Amino acid sequence: MLLLSAxxxxxxxxxxxxxxxxxxxxxxxxxxxxxSAISILDSAxxxxxxxxxxxxxxxxxMLDSVTDERAFYAIRLNDEFLSGYPDLPRIAATNDAxxxxxxxxxxxxxxxxxxxxxxxxxxxxxxxxxxxxQTLTGLNQSIARISRISLAIGFGFFLLSMVVxxxxxxxxxxxxxxLTGSVSRRGPSxxxxxxxxxxxxxxxxxxxxxxxxTRLQKSLSRSEDFIAEAAHRVRTPMAIxxxxxxxxxxxxxxxxxxxxxxxxxxxxDESSRTAGQLLDHAMVSFRTDDLARETIQLDDLIVDTVNxxxxxxxxxxxxxxxxxxxxxxxxxxxxxVQNAIQNVLDNAVKYTDADTxxxxxxxxxxxxxxxxxQDEGRGFDDTEIDQLLQRFERGKNAxxxxxxxxxxxxxxxxxxxxxxxxxxxxxxGEGACxxxxxxx
Amino acid sequence: xxxxxxxxxxxxxxxxxxxFEIEDRAVFGDETDSAPLRIVSTADINYFKPIIDAFRAFRxxxxxxxxxxxxxxxxxxxxREKHPFDIVISSAMDLQTKLANDGFARKHTSLATQDLPxxxxxxxxxYAFTQEPAGFVISNxxxxxxxxxxxxxxxxxxxxxxxxxxxGRVGTYDxxxxxxxxxxxxxxxxxxxxxxxxxxxxxxxxxTLYCCASAMIDDVVNGxxxxxxxxxxxxAEKSPHQxxxxxxxxxxxxxxxxxxxxxxxxxxxPVLAAEFLDFVLAQTYPSGVSPLLKTQSLGQAEQSxxxxxxxxxxxxxxxxxxxxxxFIAEWENAxxxx
Numbered sequence: 001m002l003l004l005s006a007x008x009x010x011x012x013x014x015x016x017x018x019x020x021x022x023x024x025x026x027x028x029x030x031x032x033x034x035x036s037a038i039s040i041l042d043s044a045x046x047x048x049x050x051x052x053x054x055x056x057x058x059x060x061x062m063l064d065s066v067t068d069e070r071a072f073y074a075i076r077l078n079d080e081f082l083s084g085y086p087d088l089p090r091i092a093a094t095n096d097a098x099x100x101x102x103x104x105x106x107x108x109x110x111x112x113x114x115x116x117x118x119x120x121x122x123x124x125x126x127x128x129x130x131x132x133x134q135t136l137t138g139l140n141q142s143i144a145r146i147s148r149i150s151l152a153i154g155f156g157f158f159l160l161s162m163v164v165x166x167x168x169x170x171x172x173x174x175x176x177x178x179l180t181g182s183v184s185r186r187g188p189s190x191x192x193x194x195x196x197x198x199x200x201x202x203x204x205x206x207x208x209x210x211x212x213x214t215r216l217q218k219s220l221s222r223s224e225d226f227i228a229e230a231a232h233r234v235r236t237p238m239a240i241x242x243x244x245x246x247x248x249x250x251x252x253x254x255x256x257x258x259x260x261x262x263x264x265x266x267x268x269d270e271s272s273r274t275a276g277q278l279l280d281h282a283m284v285s286f287r288t289d290d291l292a293r294e295t296i297q298l299d300d301l302i303v304d305t306v307n308x309x310x311x312x313x314x315x316x317x318x319x320x321x322x323x324x325x326x327x328x329x330x331x332x333x334x335x336x337v338q339n340a341i342q343n344v345l346d347n348a349v350k351y352t353d354a355d356t357x358x359x360x361x362x363x364x365x366x367x368x369x370x371x372x373x374q375d376e377g378r379g380f381d382d383t384e385i386d387q388l389l390q391r392f393e394r395g396k397n398a399x400x401x402x403x404x405x406x407x408x409x410x411x412x413x414x415x416x417x418x419x420x421x422x423x424x425x426x427x428x429g430e431g432a433c434x435x436x437x438x439x440x
Numbered sequence: 441x442x443x444x445x446x447x448x449x450x451x452x453x454x455x456x457x458x459x460f461e462i463e464d465r466a467v468f469g470d471e472t473d474s475a476p477l478r479i480v481s482t483a484d485i486n487y488f489k490p491i492i493d494a495f496r497a498f499r500x501x502x503x504x505x506x507x508x509x510x511x512x513x514x515x516x517x518x519x520r521e522k523h524p525f526d527i528v529i530s531s532a533m534d535l536q537t538k539l540a541n542d543g544f545a546r547k548h549t550s551l552a553t554q555d556l557p558x559x560x561x562x563x564x565x566x567y568a569f570t571q572e573p574a575g576f577v578i579s580n581x582x583x584x585x586x587x588x589x590x591x592x593x594x595x596x597x598x599x600x601x602x603x604x605x606x607x608g609r610v611g612t613y614d615x616x617x618x619x620x621x622x623x624x625x626x627x628x629x630x631x632x633x634x635x636x637x638x639x640x641x642x643x644x645x646x647x648t649l650y651c652c653a654s655a656m657i658d659d660v661v662n663g664x665x666x667x668x669x670x671x672x673x674x675x676a677e678k679s680p681h682q683x684x685x686x687x688x689x690x691x692x693x694x695x696x697x698x699x700x701x702x703x704x705x706x707x708x709x710p711v712l713a714a715e716f717l718d719f720v721l722a723q724t725y726p727s728g729v730s731p732l733l734k735t736q737s738l739g740q741a742e743q744s745x746x747x748x749x750x751x752x753x754x755x756x757x758x759x760x761x762x763x764x765x766x767f768i769a770e771w772e773n774a775x776x777x778x
Contacts, residue, residue, distance in 0.1 A: 053762040057630060061754025068563035070541045071753035075762075083761040085542075106543035134753075137563075 002169070006161035014154035021146035026111075029139050033113035034098045036062055037132040040073065041117050049122035051077055059132070067138035072105060076129040088112070088131055108135050175199050179206065191217040228282035231275040238272040277406040280343075284336060284410050288417035292333040298369055298438070299325040299362055301334065305341045306360060309349065317354040320345065325362045328369045330438045332418045337438075340414040343407045344373050344434050352377035352431070368420065368437040376431040385424045411436070460517040462509045468492050469503035476503035477712050480518075481529035482511045483699070487678070488529070495719050502712065511535050511619040518544050522706045526713035529701045531572070531672075532619040534755040536700045540565040541756060545702040546710055552718035556725055560698070562751035567717060568698035569724045572674040573746060574624050575689040577657060582609060582666035583686075591692040592634045595667070599641050609666040610642050611656050614649035615771055620697070621650075624670040626758040626767060627695045627749050634692065639774040642669065647775060660685045672697065689741045696748045 039059045045052050053075060063071040074084040091101045091114045098115045112133040119126050175198050182196050193210035242265060249261045306320050313320050330337075348358045356376040363370055380388065389412040408422070415422045415436060423435040466485050467476065481488060485506060492504050507525075509517065511532035517523045518539055528545075530536050539545055545565040553561065560568040576595060578588060586602065589595040599606050613621020628635040648665065650656045653675045656668040661681045676687045701720065703713045749755075757763055 052766065053760075054766055055757045055760045055763045057754055057757050060757050061750075061752055064752035064754065068561075068752070070543075070563065071756065072541075108543070 002165040003162055006158055006165065009161070010154040010158035013157055014150050017150035017153060018147060021150065022143055025139055025142045025146065029111055029134075029136075030100050030113060032062060033100070033111060033132050033134065034115065036060065036073075037098065037113045037115040037130045040075070040130045040132065041115055041128065044117070044119070044128055046119055046121060051082070051119060051121060051126070051128060053083065063132070063134045067141060069137055070108065070135045072110065072133040074129075074131045076131075078126050084131075088133060090114070090129075090131065093129075105133065110135055111139070172199075175202060183209075191220070224282050224285055227278055231278040231282070235272055235275045235279075238268055238275065242268045242272070274406070277410065280339060281406055281410050281413075284339065284413050284417075287333055287336050288413060291336075291417050293331045294334060296330050296332055296334050296337055298328040298330055298337075298371070301338055302341060302360055302362060302371065305338055305345065309342065309345050312346075313349050313358075316349060318349050318352055319357040320349070320360065321357055322360045325360075326364055328362060328364060328440075330369050330418075330440060332438065336414045336417070340411045340436060341371065343411050344371075344436065347407055348373055348375040348377070348432070348434070351375070356431075364440065367440055369440055371436040371438075373434045373436075374427055374431060379426040379430060379432045380424055382426070388424060389422065459521055460509060460513045460523075462507050462513070464508035466506050467503065468496060468506065469500075471503070473503035475709055476505040477527065477709060477716055478505045478507070478525045479527045479529060479716075480507045480509060480514050480523070480525040481527075482509065482514055482531050483529060484508060491720060491723070494723065495716060498719065499715075515539065518704050518706065524706050524708045525704055526707040526709045527701055527716060528704055529699065531697055531699050532623060533566075533698055533700060533749055533751060534623055534759055535619060536566050536702060537562060537751055537753070537755045538759060539704070540702055541753060544704055544706075546705050546707065548703055548714050548717060550714065550718050552721045556721065559748055559750060560725070566700045566702050566751055567721060568700045568751070569720050570674070570699040571696050571746075571748065572672050572699060573689050573694040573696045573741060574670045575673050575676075575687055575694055577660050577668040577671045577676050578686045578688060579660050579663065579666045580683070580685055581663055582606075588686055588688065590688060591690045592632070592638050593692065595669075595690075596634070596638050596641050599645060599667075603645060606645050606666050608646045608648070609664070610645050610669070611648040611650055611659060611665045611667070612642060612669040612775075613653075613656075614651060616768055617649075617651045620653070620672075621670065622758070622764075623697070623749070624695055625771065627747070628670070629767070631693055631695070631747055636770075636774060638669070639771065643775040649775075657685075670695075689745070691742065691745055693745050693747045694741060696746050698749060698751070700751070 036059045039056050040053065043054045043056055043059075045054075060071050060073065063069050072085045072088050074086065074088040074090075075082040076090075085105075088105060089101070089103050089112065091099045091112055093099065093114075093116060098113055101112050101114075103110060103112060110133045112131055114129060114131040116127055116129050119128055178196060179194065179198060179202070182194065191213045193213060194206050198206050245261055245265045245268065249258060249265070252258050252261060302325060303322060306322060309320060345358065345360070352358065352375040358376075359372075359374045361372045361374075363372075389408050408424075412422050415438075418438055420436065420438040423437070425433045425435070427433050464485055469476070485508060488506065492506065496502065496504065511530050512535070514528060514530050515532070515535045515538070518525065518528055519542065528536070528539065540563060547564045548567075549564050553564070553567070556567070576589070582605070583598075586598055587594075589598050599610065613624065615622040615625045625635070648659070650659075650668075653668075653671050656665065656671055657676055657679050659665040660668050661679065661684045671687075673687050673689060676685070679685075701717060703710055703717060707713050758767065
């Protein structure tokens with residue numbers, strides 16, 4: 001559209017320059033012709049009652065001064081031809097002192113100028129008419145030259161406006177690109193308002209975008225609050241139900257009844273674990289929104305976490321061993337980091353068989369602190385590794401084990417918040433390996 | 441010699457065939473050739489023969505039919521009678537320009553015409569191929585004891601101071617009969633007023649008026665004329681009697697005539713004509729080998745005194761009916777003093 005209008009203006013420019021220049025060229029030719037005709041007229045005298053004309057040499061030689069031109073003239077007295085070219089076309093007399101006309105003569109395009117004056121001769125008043133004509137070689141040459149120049153001007157204008165238009169379009173679109181980039185680079189839960197500077201024209205867009213994100217943020221946090229509140233409220237009655245169920249289990253004799261109560265306890269366990277992890281998840285969401293940056297002694301934290309899990313692991317006859325813990329410091333929220341490690345270890349303990357061991361290692365490589373947790377359990381199914389980090393996704397081989405499908409999701413959120421990542425893989429022999437990488 | 445006999449025969453034949461008056465005619469090459477290159481020229485056959493020979497050495501298959509006529513007859517042959525000549529050669533620059541101006545010439549441009557000096561070409565139609573200055577031809581015998589005049593002023597003084605010696609012994613063109621004479625006279629008058637003074641002085645000495653340069657030169661050689669004014673140096677140099685006279689290019693200014701050629705629109709054979717024209721130009725420019733360029737006097741003359749007649753519509757001015765009438769009247773007043 002812009003180019004089209006630039007081309008239009010360029011063509012208009014060409015046409016205007018061309019026609020103005022043609023007019024000027026035509027005028028200068030007319031001036032020379034008029035000067036020639038007038039110089040002949042001025043040489044006319046009445047000698048003894050007769051008209052005598054002494055053609056000045058310059059009257060015709062001036063017509064040829066720049067380019068070779070053929071020149072014609074005619075001198076007439078009251079319609080009577082006196083001298084020159086008798087068949088040179090005549091121009092009807094006008095009110096002007098000099099008249100001009102373009103016509104053809106001897107097969108060539110010519111321009112004629114005619115001028116008149118009255119004389120008193122013996123026969124009375126007589127009108128002397130001088131016509132001078134020349135071919136258009138020089139005029140056509142200068143018009144061709146002008147045409148080339150105006151074509152160049154038009155084309156140059158077109159190129160220039162094209163460049164300017166592109167520069168302007170670029171600079172208009174660039175902030176929009178920047179905004180798009182900064183919005184699309186954001187993480188899924190990053191709902192902070194856009195702070196990047198934008199041109200004033202785009203301010204309303206950014207303002208409405210920001211207000212949308214604020215509302216979204218509010219509604220999200222409200223629903224998380226609701227979930228946390230619900231989980232919290234569910235947990236306490238669950239604990240009571242579980243206690244009552246255990247008490248009942250001791251009292252019941254009949255094996256089929258005992259089995260039913262055990263099923264009940266298991267279901268309650270699963271529900272309360274889910275509730276607990278929902279609470280954890282809410283806590284993680286809340287803390288990652290405004291991440292604390294403290295220095296964490298990672299190896300000490302690992303040892304502490306392993307010790308905390310000791311009662312559970314012992315219950316299942318699983319041994320958790322630490323191995324080659326490199327002294328490492330990272331920046332982050334200690335509670336969240338511990339929660340992540342704990343979730344991973346908890347999973348390992350849950351999905352591994354009795355009398356096996358879990359190894360926790362810590363080393364540094366490629367600018368990352370890497371915590372590796374290896375077990376001797378059933379490992380991950382290769383085909384679903386990618387899906388396991390999604391909310392409420394559980395492995396196909398998790399049947400019969402209490403779990404919510406939230407654990408690894410929580411770990412993933414924590415790792416992302418710290419600029420790190422979680423990697424799931426299988427050991428060469430047997431068992432799974434979960435790697436947590438924190439940037440150093 | 442063969443050419444002379446042949447040309448007389450052809451002249452007799454031609455006079456029957458042509459309405460315009462021809463002076464001489466010669467055919468170079470195969471006389472039965474049905475499509476010869478037809479040249480009409482004001483130059484004598486002998487004068488132009490070297491060029492024709494050079495061209496025929498280059499193109500032996502071309503027959504050249506060369507017709508000589510006076511400049512006004514040449515003009516009539518083309519403009520009025522429309523004879524199918526292929527090349528028109530004339531020393532009358534004004535008439536050549538008029539032929540081109542009035543649309544009788546064909547435009548021609550080629551590689552050979554590209555680098556010509558501006559004065560040598562007009563409107564891609566008229567091409568100059570010689571530069572021939574006009575000067576005084578002075579009889580050595582009749583000027584014995586007097587200093588040889590080097591310019592017009594000195595000539596005027598010599599004539600004034602020795603009226604008895606020069607009475608009836610000065611000659612110039614009759615500009616009423618000679619186109620070349622008229623051209624020289626008008627250009628002389630345009631260049632300087634000295635021309636009119638000289639004409640008046642000659643008028644007091646009972647001058648002889650000539651139609652042609654050759655007759656003037658002959659009379660100088662005979663001892664009938666002491667001084668011939670406005671004679672082409674190129675003609676005088678060809679006279680076998682070089683010891684009888686001195687050629688002077690006046691040091692105030694010398695009119696230089698350009699011999700020109702053009703291809704008329706009536707030409708039946710414009711391609712061959714263009715080839716001939718290009719050949720002559722290639723021999724002439726920039727400092728060519730044309731035999732017509734070998735004039736001693738031009739080489740010796742001071743360049744700044746050479747007044748080259750410029751081609752263009754200015755030349756038409758003196759062909760104007762009124763202009764010509766006035767000029768000749770004035771000239772007659774000066775020179776014919778009965």
